[in-house]
Amino acid sequence: MPDPATDATLYLQSVVDKLSELSLKDPLTGLSNRRYFQNVLEREIEMVTRSGEPALLLMLDIDHFKHVNDTHGHPVGDVVLQAVAQALSDAVRPMDTVARFGGEEFVIMLPNCQGHYGSQVAERLREAVSKLSLALAGGDQLKVTISIGGAYAPRWVRSTPELWLERADVELYRAKSEGRNRVCIEPQPILAVSAEEKNLLFGPLALGDPAWIESIANDSSAQGFASASSNLN
């Protein structure tokens, strides 16, 4: 730190920098805190609204963390939180934001994350944590797992941070209720129409129903309709 006596301005600036950094960081894990993440969410919603790029929000939770605290004590719980935080940070891109949301809950913002990559990234995070092994005082190894829920930002329509978080939370709840140590991401709408869908859509066409083919191949002139409807009468 600069010497306050010789360079007061620089000293003051460094104190301010340090304080503002502290106000945005989680002291235990060194990750971004909830307050900082709120800004990240708001900014990302603006970006998605403008660009339409897919952005994924992950919400994750250490499975049976209360049990870890109850069995091994809070100091061990803290070490687990730090190890998980490190594993998460190591497994994402520099542009992504990992934050401690509270307790044993973490959130991750993945900007510009194309549909099929989302579950791959989440799966990688889940594996990274499941590979962790913490040596306990008695010589035992402690293993933990995480459950991950994810939701993409609704494109083109400006959402709110609360709604987006809620959607990711619903998926996290689903991952928990489906047995934990798994990833659940809200399904993304697929724009393309597959061959199977087309087959069923044109089912009667594919089967060669002559009446159907005739009905859509015919020039839809007034005469055609008049004769068709008079046939029915």
Next chain:
Amino acid sequence: MNPPRQAPPVPPAEALTPPLKPLGKVLAVTSGKGGVGKTFVSANLAAALAKRGHKVLVLDADLGLANLDVVLNLYPKITLHDVFTGKAKLEEAIVRAPGGFSVLLAGSGMVEYSRLTPNVRDDFLRIMTGLLPHYDIVLLDTGAGISDVVLFAVSLASEVLVVATPEPTSLTDAYATIKVLVGEQKRRTLRMVINQTARMGDGRAITSQLQQVLDRFVVGKSDDKVRLVHLGDIPGDVSVRQAVMRRQLLMLTTPGCQAALAISQLAGKIEDTMITPAR
């Protein structure tokens, strides 16, 4: 029917909530594929609703490539573009169409609005919110395709009418549009109109075919079903081509023809669901 006498109150942009909840009494007319008669349906449906005594506004939501002006043969000096740019007041841009309803045309200068920026969205939402209290129903004539502007315009509407023709390309695009609306906007009920049908029953068959594909591929797994409501067919009719070529409303030129009668029936069904729902 007439443009509102006093200036509609336009709330400040910051007072508005994000467009997550659709606005009541707003029907979006959309199609996926272009050239299926979407604007034709919007304009004539508006005329049929006006004839039933309702105050109707058709809003040209095809901001990039509008052609409601062509269909109605109306070329007003002041358009939505002038309202967006602050050159004119909203009530100055609302014109009376021949069918007895009001229209708000996008204007040719709207090409710059074919991309959905936060400004365009806010302007659009402010205009919609200001206009709604003055009408019984507002029809949004959206553009073709599934662009961000189309999706945004549809997101404002409480009901969606999908126009398709029996052609496979039109059906595929209508299906893709429905899929996106179900996925991105959580729409569960969509209304269908099949235009240019060759014979009676074709439209219903097409809608049920679309329904089968949706049930199987879209949300078939849960009990959260998507429901397509077949609202009607508009039979292919020489009078339609004539009216379109003359740039006149079918409801005015040949109100007794098959297609016009079909549109009147359609208007009756929309009246029942959106204007005077069963008490």
